[in-house]
Amino acid sequence: MTATATSARSDLSELGRSETALRTFLHGLPGVDQVGAEQRAAQLGTRSIKTTAKAQAIDLAIRMVDLTTLEGADTPGKVRALAAKALRPDPADPSCPHVGAVCVYPAMVPYVAEVLKGSKVHLASVATAFPSGQAPLDVKLADTRAAVEAGADEIDMVINRSAFLAGRYKEVYDEIVATKEACGDAHLKVILETGELATYDNVRRASWLAMLAGGDFIKTSTGKVPVAATPPVTLVMLEAVRDFRAATGRQVGVKPAGGIRTTKDAIKYLVMVNETVGPDWLDPDWFRFGASSLLNDLLMQRTKLTTGVYAGPDYFTLD
């Protein structure tokens, strides 16, 4: 470790102490070339991934899925069924890997925990007044603690977009730090809700802010606003985690969520990960897909590769 890297590291940890230091740092980040980012993301989407490479990509993508249900209509029975599917996505094929995690509302965590006990599938819970994040801080922290106590080992928090867009970065930072503390040993995923951040520059700033405050993952969206994960936004976030590791040595994961429905889309994201941050991130510990319908498409494509026959949705569960 060189002297400059060490001093850079200590500089970054000091940033959270004052509003001015944070603002100076975040606004000092280089701006994102919008056209360049969109063009690069589109170009990476044109790679052709076939046969054995495709089979590998599909299995990796299945292992990266955070199988999600975040509906007011979720019932214990529905989330149990979803958890069972997470353990064994394709009951007809024992070689099919399990998914990365199940993601539910805090009230549903105990039912999922029963099913997942003893397995390697993680249990993620959204918290902090998901999806708007418009609640007092102590309510958000209580929400987080309750989810962890109920058995969640990953917490998906939402940042305070209201404070972020108003320029009160310290408030956002402090909330993430407090939530991280409330998480204890659970992993913290920080949802930036990029669809509400308006610009790529804001996405880059929010990414850095979340990482500086101690987030283990940065996640694009809640899936509850019209604009969810897009390839350029994910590209900007991947560049941020790459630069953050270069500056501090700490690796942070990325989770695009919302709007990823097909195997083709998922593979485009995997290509982007490989080309932007490299194979270190091609692992369920460092990259996840927040999705629900994606899994069935992955399973249908997997079945096509193993049997040679196009599969139909009638042969896979609805949720």
Add this chain to the structure above:
Amino acid sequence: MSERVAVRKTYKLYIGGKFPRSESGRSYIVQDANVALSSRKDARDAVVAARAAVKGWAGATAYNRGQVLYRVAEMLEGRREQFVALGVPGEEVDAAIDRWVWYAGWSDKLAQVYGGANPVAGPYFNISAPEPTGVVAVVAPERPALLGLVSVIAPAIVSGNTVVVAASPAEPLAAITLAEVLATSDLPGGVVNLLTGKISETVPTLAAHMDVNAIDLTGVADAGLAAELEIKAAENLKRVLRPAPADHDWFADPGVTRMTTLLETKTVWHPKGV
């Protein structure tokens, strides 16, 4: 003034209400025109489009489906000369128009003729109603290119099925021109999807596809291929219409077997009040 250069037409596929080129980029020359040579993936895309269209089309009222089929006849009448210019005999175009009208009339009568109340020994109303089977893959007969095509599409869609049709490889121009008629007839996109090219390339994919509910092998001339396709179709118990005999008279009364084979009968037991 210089002489005007005529616009040459590219004959493309008809999938999901749009006219795309083949995903493979291939084409072949037939009837003095370039026609898309569809691939396995075009067949897959067509099934996706057909499946997406089932809900709306099967959910439409029988009356509405009948109106749409009649509208197809109207539009075909207006384009009569275009088909004649493609080499389709005038009487064949007339027969094709009449066939649309004939099937249009069946739309709201199928349920009455093939469904109804069943007498049962118990305090129940027992009612059977025919419903569409879903997505139907169809191999159109080689000839007559227009009448044969209409005679296999209309009976499948009149009851609410959606179809993926492999057009006659030797005379595809009438088929694609019919697709233009369908596209302007209030027929929702995806109800009829048309593939041109080799039967041997696309149809085995359709026969094996788990999301296809029935297959009509009418235009398969090769008995060996027909047997192979039936075996593939057995995997998910597709309903199968066997190939038509070579001397089949397409101008004769079509009968109802084509319609009834592509139906599923739903029977409901309903308790009677005392």
